[in-house]
Amino acid sequence: MSADLQTPIKRARGLGSAKDGTHHFIIQRITALALIPLSIWIVWLALALMHADFAQARAILHHPFAAVWLAAFVIAAFWHAQLGMQVVIEDYVHTRWLEISAQLAVKFFCFIAALACLLAIARMALS
Amino acid sequence: MPQAARPLSPHLGIYKWQLTMMLSIIHRATGIALVAGTLLLVWTLLALAQGPEAYARVQMLCASIPGTVLLFGWSWALCYHLCNGIRHLAWDAGWGFDIPRAYLTGWSVVVVSLLMTAAIWACVFARGGTA
Numbered sequence: 158m159s160a161d162l163q164t165p166i167k168r169a170r171g172l173g174s175a176k177d178g179t180h181h182f183i184i185q186r187i188t189a190l191a192l193i194p195l196s197i198w199i200v201w202l203a204l205a206l207m208h209a210d211f212a213q214a215r216a217i218l219h220h221p222f223a224a225v226w227l228a229a230f231v232i233a234a235f236w237h238a239q240l241g242m243q244v245v246i247e248d249y250v251h252t253r254w255l256e257i258s259a260q261l262a263v264k265f266f267c268f269i270a271a272l273a274c275l276l277a278i279a280r281m282a283l284s
Numbered sequence: 285m286p287q288a289a290r291p292l293s294p295h296l297g298i299y300k301w302q303l304t305m306m307l308s309i310i311h312r313a314t315g316i317a318l319v320a321g322t323l324l325l326v327w328t329l330l331a332l333a334q335g336p337e338a339y340a341r342v343q344m345l346c347a348s349i350p351g352t353v354l355l356f357g358w359s360w361a362l363c364y365h366l367c368n369g370i371r372h373l374a375w376d377a378g379w380g381f382d383i384p385r386a387y388l389t390g391w392s393v394v395v396v397s398l399l400m401t402a403a404i405w406a407c408v409f410a411r412g413g414t415a
Contacts, residue, residue, distance in 0.1 A: 186376060189369050196366055200359070200404060206328070207346065208411050211336040218332065231325075238319045245312060270326045277333035 181240060188237035195230040202227065215281060224282035228275055235271035239263060303390050311368045314361040321358040352414045359404050364397040 202223070206214050217223055242263045250256040299305070324342075331338035345351040371389050374380045380389050408414060 186373065189373060193366065193370065196362060200362070204404070204407050207408060207414060211332075211339045214332055214339065227329075234322065238315075238322065241315045242319055245316065270322060273326050274329050277329040280333045281329075 181243075185237065185240045188233045188240070191229070191233040192237060195226065195233055198226055199230050215284075218278065218281040219284070221282060224278050228278050231271055231274040231278070235267040235274075239267040242267075304386055307368060307390050307393060311365060311372070314365040314368075317358065317361045318365060321354075321361065324354075324358070347414045355414065356401075356405065360397065360401040363400040363404075364393065367393040367397045367400070 202217070205217055209217060218227065243260060246256060246259045246263065250259055328339075328342050331342045346355060371380070371393055374389070380386060
């Protein structure tokens with residue numbers, strides 16, 4: 158019964174936004190902006206790789222320019238993906254333990270996947 | 285905190301279907317599909333870093349019919365999410381909120397994303413398909 162005596166504002170305080178929503182919004186837009194040229198370039202890269210054998214593909218990715226663009230794409234894409242998936246999970250997953258598990262799974266996946274890509278890019282660029 | 289089972293205001297069950305909401309839903313769906321698509325990116329880069337045998341397996345999957353269908357789907361998802369993402373950025377800048385413009389840009393996104401996908405696959409097949 159005691160909880161019913163609380164005013165709505167008292168109950169809402171401390172449970173609302175974590176006060177970093179604006180930062181989330183801005184980073185999602187900045188990565189989106191970066192991904193416009195980068196994703197067009199990644200389509201070009203995919204088309205080039207599709208008709209290349211192993212040696213030709215390695216030669217394409219050995220070029221420093223390709224390595225930089227690809228690394229930039231990987232960072233922006235996985236950052237953007239994590240932010241987007243976070244919002245989707247917040248919107249649709251309402252069971253608390255499932256929501257937290259899904260959020261952690263997405264963050265771990267994006268981090269590991271980005272790391273794997275970057276190390277592979279570095280290995281090909283430096284070999 | 286779940287309230288009593290009272291009706292919530294506008295929800296999909298009673299809302300009239302229209303272009304703008306379809307595009308919004310597809311934007312999310314393509315975003316999720318593209319996250320799944322990053323698995324191919326990770327796999328391709330790791331295989332390329334690893335060696336010719338590993339890369340041959342990636343090429344084999346891409347050249348297969350299910351692989352080509354997946355690539356086709358992801359290519360359209362990327363084109364759509366890119367075009368509609370630019371539309372969203374224009375909204376964020378305060379442009380294009382009025383109804384005629386929201387519909388004009390909406391249909392433009394549909395048409396341009398399909399044209400881009402067609403152009404990509406014209407390039408693929410002009411050089412002998414996914415093999």
